[in-house]
Amino acid sequence: MSPNQNLEKQQMYGFWNEAACGESLYLKEVDCAGYQAHSEMRYQLEPFIPTFADFATAKEQKVLEIGIGLGADHQRFAEAGAELYGIDLTERAVEHTRRRLVLFGLSSTLSVGDAENLAFPDETFDQVYSWAVLRHSPKTPLAIEEIYRVLKSGGTAKVMIYHKWSMIGLMLWLRYALLVGRPWRNLKAA
Numbered sequence: 001m002s003p004n005q006n007l008e009k010q011q012m013y014g015f016w017n018e019a020a021c022g023e024s025l026y027l028k029e030v031d032c033a034g035y036q037a038h039s040e041m042r043y044q045l046e047p048f049i050p051t052f053a054d055f056a057t058a059k060e061q062k063v064l065e066i067g068i069g070l071g072a073d074h075q076r077f078a079e080a081g082a083e084l085y086g087i088d089l090t091e092r093a094v095e096h097t098r099r100r101l102v103l104f105g106l107s108s109t110l111s112v113g114d115a116e117n118l119a120f121p122d123e124t125f126d127q128v129y130s131w132a133v134l135r136h137s138p139k140t141p142l143a144i145e146e147i148y149r150v151l152k153s154g155g156t157a158k159v160m161i162y163h164k165w166s167m168i169g170l171m172l173w174l175r176y177a178l179l180v181g182r183p184w185r186n187l188k189a190a
Helices: 003-018 030-043 049-053 072-082 090-102 140-150 168-176
Strands: 062-066 083-088 109-112 126-131 153-159
Touching: 003 072, 003 126, 030 072, 030 090, 049 072, 049 126, 049 153, 062 072, 072 083, 072 126, 083 090, 090 109, 090 168, 109 140, 126 140, 140 153
Parallel strands: 062 083, 062 126, 083 109, 126 153
Antiparallel strands: none
16 A cells, blocks of 8 residues: 555545544434434435345345445345445444444444455355445555455445545535535545
């Protein structure tokens, strides 16, 4: 890893460890109602996630989610009956998702991890899912190679990477820069 990539990853870690994705704006209480409200807001802002994820297809499949954040999508995969694994760059996100799943009586194998170096054997998962996470990786192509490495032959990778100049990119900048009083944050950090 080059010094710039290491610095970039440290900056991403610092940003997301300060508050998991959606935490500062959409999580008012760390309880069932708070997490449910977060999910409702997430799917209201990004209504195409449930169709894209098609959570029901995960039933009885071994699924890895990369970048679990506050765990809204992870919860839906668990409710669908997946044998579920999740990683995130920060312990903060892992703890939120762990707490969320316990509150809803669900389970998953969760850990801090790096998409560029997945700690799983080759051909482990039937499905790998990641929503708007991999563009933050200093080595996005390496993260994608890792997904294909851990994906079983014939498995499914569901990965959304938004373009920084897209509507989602603009929405994220508004949410994580402008609305929190940090308009100098660029789209790369948002």
